[in-house]
Amino acid sequence: MRSVSFIKIFILNKQLLYHESVGFSIALLRFSAMITLTLNGRFDINPENNEVVERKCNMNSGHPDKQARIEPVRLGLESRFKFRCHKDIPCFTRCCRGISIILTPYDIILLKKRLELTSGQFLALYTVPQLLEKTDLPLVLLKLLDDEFRSCPFVRDEGCLVYSDRPTTCRYYPIGVASLSHKEGADNDGFYIMIEEPHCKGFEEDKAWTIGEWRRDQGVDIHDEINAGWTDLVVRKRSFPMNVQLTEKAKQLFFMVSYDIDRFREFVLESSFLKRYPMDDQLLEKIKKDDVALLGFGVDWLKSVLFKENDPLEGSRS
Numbered sequence: 001m002r003s004v005s006f007i008k009i010f011i012l013n014k015q016l017l018y019h020e021s022v023g024f025s026i027a028l029l030r031f032s033a034m035i036t037l038t039l040n041g042r043f044d045i046n047p048e049n050n051e052v053v054e055r056k057c058n059m060n061s062g063h064p065d066k067q068a069r070i071e072p073v074r075l076g077l078e079s080r081f082k083f084r085c086h087k088d089i090p091c092f093t094r095c096c097r098g099i100s101i102i103l104t105p106y107d108i109i110l111l112k113k114r115l116e117l118t119s120g121q122f123l124a125l126y127t128v129p130q131l132l133e134k135t136d137l138p139l140v141l142l143k144l145l146d147d148e149f150r151s152c153p154f155v156r157d158e159g160c161l162v163y164s165d166r167p168t169t170c171r172y173y174p175i176g177v178a179s180l181s182h183k184e185g186a187d188n189d190g191f192y193i194m195i196e197e198p199h200c201k202g203f204e205e206d207k208a209w210t211i212g213e214w215r216r217d218q219g220v221d222i223h224d225e226i227n228a229g230w231t232d233l234v235v236r237k238r239s240f241p242m243n244v245q246l247t248e249k250a251k252q253l254f255f256m257v258s259y260d261i262d263r264f265r266e267f268v269l270e271s272s273f274l275k276r277y278p279m280d281d282q283l284l285e286k287i288k289k290d291d292v293a294l295l296g297f298g299v300d301w302l303k304s305v306l307f308k309e310n311d312p313l314e315g316s317r318s
Contacts, residue, residue: 069196073194075190076211077211077212078211079211082205082207095173096170098149103167103259104223107167108259114164119261126142128142137234154166171218174197175193175211175215176192229299236307246306250306253302254302254306257298257299261291283297
């Protein structure tokens with residue numbers, strides 16, 4: 001089981017103050033903080049001063065200028081909190097509007113299967129590409145509806161249409177992850193934060209959880225395990241100096257492996273890829289049918305080629 005290595009993040013007067021932890025640079029700390037907050041949907045970090053700001057939207061809440069409260073307290077897997085979301089709560093589905101959701105590779109695998117689309121069709125219909133700040137890595141955001149509230153395309157007044165296959169972001173809420181870096185031998189208790197939005201009444205409910213119980217109940221532990229290799233790859237690239245850039249072909253390859261899994265399968269099986277990178281028959285048969293296995297293979301392959309000086313597509317073209 002891979003454990004989380006920790007980065008100390010203190011939030012004070014909406015400012016993030018970074019303390020460097022062994023083996024990590026300030027740039028990497030900033031990356032981890034940015035991912036932490038944007039994964040919970042409603043937050044941005046001003047790159048000029050690292051101020052945490054809540055995204056504004058007209059939700060008729062009566063408190064348009066209030067910002068979410070984020071306690072500067074490290075929470076672990078045994079930390080307890082009270083929270084429950086259900087259809088009878090007055091704020092039901094409000095957290096699904098006016099949001100910014102970064103999709104992970106496993107999110108796309110689940111959603112494209114749920115909607116009976118290819119990965120390419122899903123990307124075209126439901127996502128917006130974006131470069132990760134201060135890197136040249138492409139990420140994808142969920143494309144919101146062009147309505148008054150900038151709603152998630154899968155939310156209705158009665159709830160989520162894809163609830164059992166909802167993104168990792170939605171599963172974590174209202175928990176934030178203070179580090180997304182994985183390292184063998186690190187403290188296994190995790191580093192989490194609680195995000196309380198002014199409209200949310202879920203904290204007034206009596207249902208008590210530990211963070212560990214919440215993660216298991218919401219299926220986050222499975223998502224994190226499947227996405228762990230990809231997360232490590234992103235964190236590693238973010239730690240590089242700004243002048244270390246990927247080629248356009250390398251960026252296209254990263255995007256294809258991370259998000260367009262059906263096209264990656266075609267690339268592996270129908271090009272000269274297997275001549276350049278042979279694999280055993282058992283693995284080959286598995287990746288022909290299993291998207292998760294193909295993703296794991298693709299991420300390991302990316303790690304082996306993107307951090308070398310050679311062109312990652314050399315020898316793999318048809």
